[in-house]
Amino acid sequence: MPPSPLRLVVLDARAPGGRSGRAVAEWFRSRARRHPDLELDVVVLAELDLPLFLPPAGHPAVAPHAARIGAADAVVVITPEYNQSFPGGLKQAIDVVRGEWAAKPVAFVTYGGVSGGLRAADQLRPVFAELHAVAIRDTVSFVRPWERLRGDRFEPDPGADAAAETLLDELTWWATLLREARTGRSAAA
Numbered sequence: 133m134p135p136s137p138l139r140l141v142v143l144d145a146r147a148p149g150g151r152s153g154r155a156v157a158e159w160f161r162s163r164a165r166r167h168p169d170l171e172l173d174v175v176v177l178a179e180l181d182l183p184l185f186l187p188p189a190g191h192p193a194v195a196p197h198a199a200r201i202g203a204a205d206a207v208v209v210i211t212p213e214y215n216q217s218f219p220g221g222l223k224q225a226i227d228v229v230r231g232e233w234a235a236k237p238v239a240f241v242t243y244g245g246v247s248g249g250l251r252a253a254d255q256l257r258p259v260f261a262e263l264h265a266v267a268i269r270d271t272v273s274f275v276r277p278w279e280r281l282r283g284d285r286f287e288p289d290p291g292a293d294a295a296a297e298t299l300l301d302e303l304t305w306w307a308t309l310l311r312e313a314r315t316g317r318s319a320a321a
């Protein structure tokens with residue numbers, strides 16, 4: 133158990149007009165809120181209004197986003213899969229931040245058609261490795277989540293609760309360790 137709560141940034145890469153992204157993100161957030169060691173900061177990427185291409189330093193939309201990543205001890209990316217990868221807007225939200233990612237654990241909650249978004253997660257791993265972040269092995273993924281919508285609520289199989297718990301426990305372990313390490317020296321990058 134960490135000596136003080138860990139700050140978890142949940143990066144929600146849903147499409148604003150999507151069918152199930154909002155409900156999946158709400159489901160995961162409710163599980164993360166139950167975790168005693170975590171305090172949440174939820175970032176909905178579509179609301180950030182980031183420029184499409186890498187802007188010069190000091191862009192007004194980038195600084196607050198980078199500061200939130202900078203304050204994070206851990207990050208969970210919730211993303212759909214498009215064309216065997218993750219959304220372009222998510223890549224931009226990753227690229228506009230630099231050293232703030234370093235020595236932080238990142239986990240993935242994914243959804244999609246047949247692959248459940250796992251190919252998006254696989255492609256995110258080398259991106260985060262480049263940024264000196266630590267991608268967590270355990271992933272929570274959902275195949276055709278729109279079939280599990282009950283009204284506005286996402287109701288996956290009961291096994292999903294255990295998968296989320298495992299992911300959050302693993303993330304917390306890494307976040308505790310890496311927070312300690314970051315206070316010992318400036319992070320790489």
Ligand SMILES: Cc1cc2nc3c(=O)[nH]c(=O)nc-3n(C[C@H](O)[C@H](O)[C@H](O)COP(=O)(O)O)c2cc1C
Nearest residue numbers: 150151152153212213214215216244245246247248
């Ligand atoms: C342009 C496009 C490409 C997609 N490509 C894939 C894909 O390669 N693999 C996959 O499993 N699902 C794919 N999907 C399905 C989406 O991941 C799925 O519909 C997801 O649930 C979208 O989020 P939403 O439910 O919030 O709309 C694609 C959907 C779209 C619109």
